[in-house]
Amino acid sequence: MITIDGLTRDRGKTRILHEVTFRARPGRVTGFLGPNGAGKTSTLRLLLGLDRPRAGTALIDGRPYAAWDRPLTVTGALLDGSGAHRSRTARAHLRWVATGNGLPRSRADEVLEIVGLTADAGKRAGKYSLGMSRRLGLATALLGDPRVLILDEPINGLDPAGIRWMRGFLREAAAEGRTVLLSSHLMGELAETADDVVIIVAGRVVADGTLAEVVAGHPSLEDAFLAHTAGEGTSW
């Protein structure tokens, strides 16, 4: 369970998050939807302890991310890029991450298998395509077999087969009882994958509920989203 309460953050003199509050529940895929620059990544980075909030709390199963010992065994996160130094091979990258969290080195090959990178395990991360980098990032998130998954724009850079694979993967993770929180600016994708939807616009949560609740009264999630973002002068 992810619990976010009153999360507020400033960048310089601008307030970029205004008391963001929502939940992501186990066994469900929660879609965090918003235009570029709405505060999705900022919220996720606060949740992961990478940045500091001005106010509010973000908890994973009742504790801040940084309070967990061996955090990768609880939470797996995918942010921008592969997260691997470009001169390291995928396998070497996964091995040091595994070692640091007390996981067996053999986990590296297991997660490479899951994301379909076994054949490229010995290739340097800097040589990876965008899609392969995303898969390596996901492999890193899966190392500790975590019960919470936090994924920032996971389908960015994936080809159609990769997108279909990711959709199936996320559904399966939720079916296994995991908490899945993914951000996206692609409404069609979220409408296919998410059980619950949180819409954030200009740093404020404007809608929060099950997919059916958020869409209610609109022909599609896209229409619901546009109705919520009307007048915000979105950049895309």
Added chain:
Amino acid sequence: MVNLIRAELAKLLGLPTAWIGLAVGSVVAPLLAVLNAGAVRAAIAAGRYEFSADLAYSSIQIVMLGGLILGVVTVSSEYTPTSDDAPGARQITTTLLAEPRRCRLLAAKAIVLVLVVAVQGTVTAVVTLLVVEHEHGGTYPPAEPARVAGAVLEWVLLSLLAYALTLIFRNGIVTLTLLVVNSGVVSVSWLLMKVTPLAAYLPDVVGKHMYLSDLGDVRIHPVVAGAVLLGWVVGLLVLAARLFERREA
């Protein structure tokens, strides 16, 4: 903590640039001792070389560069963009997700650095001294283990200094320019010493008093020199750790 140290060791030794540091440290010093042997022998014969014990220690000074490179690389590699597709993405994100307690992370990195530089420094110093001994049939006064220890200690402390500076600047180029140019090309500290003898206590020169005897007019006891350098390193590490705690990744 043991897992964290093992992970940081694997991380550091998995970097090609770290091996450049190790190679510079381990190969160049003995090589220089051999290459310089002829000129040094002539100088001794002509009576122009007073402290022949220093000839060994002078040639091992270059080992310091290896430690500096390692100190820089262990931090700068964290901040290198992972690919051109995602210019904002860096390894530091993975590192902090794997170990969000930042002080523990910095401690593990420092321990790994100390271990690697100490092992490399000791091996290289002994090899270089043996080369000098072979080329010149011994030194006068004879090479003392305490001076080898002093030299290795200086390199370890200077690598930690490079580590702290790179954490503060979050950029390896700045640190390398500062330390390498300063130690190899024009030493600002040496120039300052012409102005005030207090400049001899600056971190890049004070440590040399732990193992070199002929260092100009200012004499500093080896123990005092070590304590002063340690003070610099601890001070900068504390500053770096506080910045790292407070800054956003």
